[in-house]
Amino acid sequence: MIAEKLRLGINIDHVATVRNARGGAVPDPVRAAMIAQAAGADGITAHLREDRRHIRDADMAAIKDAISIPLNFEMAATAEMHKIAMATKPHAVCLVPERREERTTEGGLEVAGDDNRLTDYIGPFKEAGTRVSLFIAPDQRQVEAAARIGADIIELHCGLYCDLHDEGRFDERDAELGRLTAMATHAHGLGLEVHAGHGLSYDNVSPIAALPEVVELNIGHFLIGEAIFRGLDASIQEMRRVMDAARA
Numbered sequence: 001m002i003a004e005k006l007r008l009g010i011n012i013d014h015v016a017t018v019r020n021a022r023g024g025a026v027p028d029p030v031r032a033a034m035i036a037q038a039a040g041a042d043g044i045t046a047h048l049r050e051d052r053r054h055i056r057d058a059d060m061a062a063i064k065d066a067i068s069i070p071l072n073f074e075m076a077a078t079a080e081m082h083k084i085a086m087a088t089k090p091h092a093v094c095l096v097p098e099r100r101e102e103r104t105t106e107g108g109l110e111v112a113g114d115d116n117r118l119t120d121y122i123g124p125f126k127e128a129g130t131r132v133s134l135f136i137a138p139d140q141r142q143v144e145a146a147a148r149i150g151a152d153i154i155e156l157h158c159g160l161y162c163d164l165h166d167e168g169r170f171d172e173r174d175a176e177l178g179r180l181t182a183m184a185t186h187a188h189g190l191g192l193e194v195h196a197g198h199g200l201s202y203d204n205v206s207p208i209a210a211l212p213e214v215v216e217l218n219i220g221h222f223l224i225g226e227a228i229f230r231g232l233d234a235s236i237q238e239m240r241r242v243m244d245a246a247r248a
């Protein structure tokens, strides 16, 4: 079943990045989550990184308590995060690769080569009723491994597509869009729910929003930046408008 309405998850990590630049309490990511919810967001995503560079443990708990829309807890597949996420009981966990030195999540999760460990890792989440999403590149091996280990969702990494678009390398962008399109279809055929995210903006979102099998986009950095100029609620509402226009 292909959903008509495309859900929009708002990643609020970079509100915490700005807060942490000064070490105080503002801007508060919980307030951002509440504004996003009121502006029509369908979910809130937050990434508790090992180095706590933006979202911190207390933020995650406070966001969970404050919102009534789903919380998507983004995390590396480590023992520490397993414990915290099990205690937080989010709607979903999204497993991502994480390297200390990276500026943002580079590349997708290696599922195919780590399937036995990941099967054990996600088992308790599935038993607890928490949905499991894997953030992967549009790569057939990874899609098939995600289905094999029993993930509920894949989130397709749009970072390369967005970079190629933003750099004006349109032939290469179109090739990457072709891979995203094919893997969205393949994953859907295997019974996986398909999400997409990373690097999306008003300018590059439309071809991704138009993919019929994609039912949710997760967007952060661009919208938090845009919020400086037009406010968070207006920034989200404009993204909603662009996504819906592409979907129609």
Ligand code: PXP
Pocket: 011, 013, 047, 074, 094, 096, 104, 105, 135, 155, 196, 197, 198, 199, 200, 218, 219, 220, 221, 222
């Ligand atoms: N989805 C996942 C799994 C991510 O890791 C990120 C970045 O943290 C996003 C979506 C949002 O990406 P961006 O901040 O570039 O919009």
